[in-house]
Amino acid sequence: MEAAKGVLVLNHLSALEAQARSRRVRPRQRSRVEELRARVKALTAQRDRLKAEISVHKDIEKRKMRLKNRCAEEEEMETEDGENEQLLQLMAKQMQLKELLYAHHIIGGYDINKTRRGKGVCVTLSTAYEGAYLDTYNLELDTKPTLRISRHNVPPFIPLGDICERADLRDDLRGFLDTLSTHLNAFVGRRQQLKLVKELHPSVTVMESNMLCSILVLMLSTTRQKKTLLCTLNYTDHSRCLPTEVRFECKDKKLLESTEWKNSYKLLMEMPLHRALGTMKNMVFIC
Template structure:
């Protein structure tokens, strides 16, 4: 009797435990589903998080940069308004020397070089055209306040004083760049005129006239060696930094009216002078002449 009661009590306990375990499982199911939902949402939002993170960082950096710029402007304004904050003149000159060194290093492979002197710096400007090294010029600068040119070898017809007045005190790099442009363009124009006189003199029916700056050239030339047809050319280089003319006038030497063929040739010559260096134009005339002679023979 007692054994039967004990067995019954054990079954009752197991039934209660089973019932409790069932209730616990039912309570845990929503928690598991919630955890699974959170995990899925996290996985889904991970790419968006990776995208938004750098965007957020970039925005933060922008804000910090603006704040630094504002602080810099405020600091500059305070320095400018505070008479007790002064930069020594010697320090200013030292900064200009360092700036000059950097400029010389930057321009070393563009034909500009130089060395420091006891007064400042001596700059050498080497000119070139179409890979041909031409003349070199120097400018000896005294680094004082204000900067000034001690002596130089720049030709008198180069507007050195005008360039210096415009840039020397405010932008030394622009001063050197403008001077290099003018000198290289002058050397290029002179090189073309010299080549025309030395290599294609047989095409000229008179002297080549040019001014010292070589920005105005005039000459008479024939397009065939028989001399039956001649043209007069006037080339004006209004831009002193250019090696191609900006204003071209080609006229027929004879007074009678041009035929359609000669007018077409005249217009063609103007186009050649506008787009090609002078010696290249006459090299093309020489090729045409040689081709005509070979066909005639």
């Protein structure tokens, strides 16, 4: 009897243990099922979102084509009203502007527009110095029958013909524009330096200058010796804002051999003119 009772107790314990195991497994199974259902729901939402994006992209492409041809746009435009239509139009214009900006970057940042005659393009070159935008110059290029400059407002003292020959306008338009832009920016840079000298250093007298600002003659007054001397700056490299030669003239030859004027020579060769004069004034070389 006791043996039979022991067997019954063991069977009962085994049944309880199996029941406990099944209870532990069921929650895990339920959690796995819920996880899979959530995954399916997320993938379904992603699929629907991608379908919507593809549909919007197709609409935008259609409107981009219509924006390129106003007449075709008026004939083919579907009668859609409301905020969605306006939003799609704006998105189409935004994508078109992005494409124009990319093309603008490819051609070197120059503004290029078709001419009214339809036979060429007009290129705009902007100049700047020390963060300030200055003059703007324009070139009208005929593309038929061959590429050539038909009109421009580049100053006559800029060697436009020589730049065309060196850069080869027909085969390397980007190189030609880069070289011309370098010359124009150097010119307006030298001119701006001269303007700043007159504004910031009234004690310095500009004795001579030319239209290209490639030659400058200044009269300087020393602080300690109370003497005057002439400073001539030559800019033989017209593609740079810094001089290629600096020369001092003074009756006192010993003064020109002094350390301070040797240092002044280096300043004028390595710094913009208005800054170099400011440094010389701070060092009490000139008044």
